[in-house]
Amino acid sequence: MLTVMFHxxxxxxxxxxxxxxxxxxALPLKPTPGAPDYIRGRFEYRGQIVPVIDLGQLILKQPTKPGLSARYLLISYPKKSGGTALLGLWAERVTETLEVxxxxxxxxxxxxxxxxxxxxIFTTEDGEIVQCVEPTDILSAEVRDLLFNNDSTPAP
Structure with missing residues (x-):
């Protein structure tokens, strides 16, 4: 499996x-009022509104640190009624891919x-333990409905 590594x-x-x-x-974000604290906001990408999850806040309960290698990983997130919508995952030091x-x-x-x-999980050649993240399991049903407006395009 080819993986995108981040920290x-x-x-x-x-x-x-x-x-x-x-x-x-990483781009400037518009806030998403009423959303959990790990929902950092949203931005427009090629005509589509993309909500962004702060992986640092979600996983470690610490905000992701902005920096030159902080990136949004845009994934196709499955919608409840079928099809997909873009979801941004904000992470630090997105710098490499690794075949595992x-x-x-x-x-x-x-x-x-x-x-x-x-x-x-897996261990790299230099002994580092790496945790895999399953993107389709990131959102609860309630948060998915909040972000994707009951399965339609998110409101700007």
């Missing part, structure tokens, strides 16, 4: 590259019920 604080994470539509620099053979992936050992998006 949050001093921890390493990966997402399946097949799930990522494009990686872009399936036999290197293993169960994380701990599966918190409120963090279903945390998938399998």
């Amino acid at each position: 949050l604080g001093d921890q390493s994470f990966a997402i399946d590259a097949e799930r990522v539509e494009i990686v872009i620099p 053979p399936d036999n290197f992936l293993s169960d994380g050992g701990v599966n918190p019920p409120d963090a279903k998006y945390l998938g399998r």
